[in-house]
Amino acid sequence: MLNFPLQLRERHMKTVDSERLKAKIIEWGASLVGFGDVSIGLAPELKHMPYAISLAVKHPMGRGTYKCGSMTAYSNQYEEVDRVLESVQKNITALLKSQGWHTLAIPPDSARVDGSFVSKLYPLFPHKTAATCAGLGWIGKSGLLVNPMFGARLSWATVLTDAPLKVCQTPYTESKCGNCSKCVNACPASAIRNVNWKRGEKAEIFIDAGACLEYMSYTVKVFQKYICGLCILACPLGGRKK
Numbered sequence: 680m681l682n683f684p685l686q687l688r689e690r691h692m693k694t695v696d697s698e699r700l701k702a703k704i705i706e707w708g709a710s711l712v713g714f715g716d717v718s719i720g721l722a723p724e725l726k727h728m729p730y731a732i733s734l735a736v737k738h739p740m741g742r743g744t745y746k747c748g749s750m751t752a753y754s755n756q757y758e759e760v761d762r763v764l765e766s767v768q769k770n771i772t773a774l775l776k777s778q779g780w781h782t783l784a785i786p787p788d789s790a791r792v793d794g795s796f797v798s799k800l801y802p803l804f805p806h807k808t809a810a811t812c813a814g815l816g817w818i819g820k821s822g823l824l825v826n827p828m829f830g831a832r833l834s835w836a837t838v839l840t841d842a843p844l845k846v847c848q849t850p851y852t853e854s855k856c857g858n859c860s861k862c863v864n865a866c867p868a869s870a871i872r873n874v875n876w877k878r879g880e881k882a883e884i885f886i887d888a889g890a891c892l893e894y895m896s897y898t899v900k901v902f903q904k905y906i907c908g909l910c911i912l913a914c915p916l917g918g919r920k921k
Contacts, residue, residue, distance in 0.1 A: 695778070697845035700771075707770050708763045709734040710833065711826065714844040715812025722804065728781055728839040730846060731809035734767055735826070735833040736760045744912070747901050753908030757834065761787040764836040771838050780842035787836045806835040811878070814847035817854050818876035821862040821910035822886040827855070830917025831910070852878040865913035868894035 697714060704712040711734065718729035738757060745752045768784040775782050785804060807824050810816050819825035826833055854875040863873045870890040895905045 695775075695780075695842045695844055700774075700844070703774070704732070704734060704767060704771065707767045708736065709767050710737040710829070711735040711815055713810070713813030713815045714846045715809055715814070715850060716846045717804075717808055717812050717839070725783070725804060725839060728783055728841050730840050730842060730844050731812060732771060732838040732840065732844070733806070733809035733813040733815055733835065734764065734771075734837075735810070735815065735829075735835045736763050737829050738832040738834065743908070745902050745906065750898070750901055751909065751912070752898055752902055752906045753912045754904065754906045755832070755834065755908055755911060756906075760834045764834060768836055768838055775838075775840055775842050778842070780840055782842075783839040785837040785839065787834050804837070804839070806837050809837040809839075810835060811851040812847065814850050817851040817856075818885070819854065819862065819910075819914065820856050820860070820871055820873055820875065820885060821866075821914075822871075823910065825856070825914065825916060827916060830914040832917045859915065861913040861915060862910035865909045867907070867909060870894070871910060 701712050701714075713733050715731045715733060716729060717731045718726075721729060738755065738760065742757070743754050745754065764787050765784075768786065772782040772784050785806065788806070807818055810824050810826075811818065816824045816826040819831060821831065823831040824833070824835060825831050854877070856875055860873055863871045868887070868890040870887040872885055872887065874885050876885065891907070895907055898907055899905050
């Protein structure tokens with residue numbers, strides 16, 4: 680046996696029941712959960728935690744759509760959904776840490792706090808990377824994560840860890856949008872470029888961020904918040920029947 684300190688030997692002898700952990704995460708409130716190997720391309724600061732637990736909570740039915748005259752918008756920000764995600768993350772980290780594993784919880788996008796330690800890591804690891812590696816969805820033409828069941832009507836969070844999880848063997852590496860262009864046609868800013876995603880490509884290929892921001896600067900005057908979301912409403916996946 681290698682001459683590791685006793686604590687390290689004991690930790691590396693432990694195993695993680697991945698299926699049981701998945702069941703617990705769903706029980707705690709997640710709508711979707713998956714485990715992915717994200718070691719390829721991982722930033723040096725995070726190399727010691729090569730596995731990602733990707734979790735999502737679906738958006739409430741009948742909510743999020745705003746109308747003002749002839750204008751319609753959809754918001755994908757829900758405080759109650761983010762609270763569920765953060766609660767689930769705390770349960771995951773507490774459980775894995777009690778077993779001796781390292782964890783780093785990356786909160787939902789809308790829960791980011793400027794100036795916090797973890798906020799500095801967001802550019803190093805987006806939730807989309809965890810979700811695609813965990814087999815939970817692909818990047819749509821809109822630049823949003825698209826799940827086969829819920830479309831883009833999900834909020835996401837991630838927990839990075841060194842716990843030896845049973846990871847997805849069929850990660851998404853390319854888009855499944857095909858010839859669908861509903862989100863492209865629905866974009867009032869013509870910001871979606873009708874390009875299918877492949878792993879490794881940057882968001883600038885799919886979205887004209889400047890055009891998107893310019894349009895949302897207009898919607899804030901109408902709805903008092905930076906929203907649009909018509910690409911989410913247009914996606915044929917994840918309709919209100921879900």
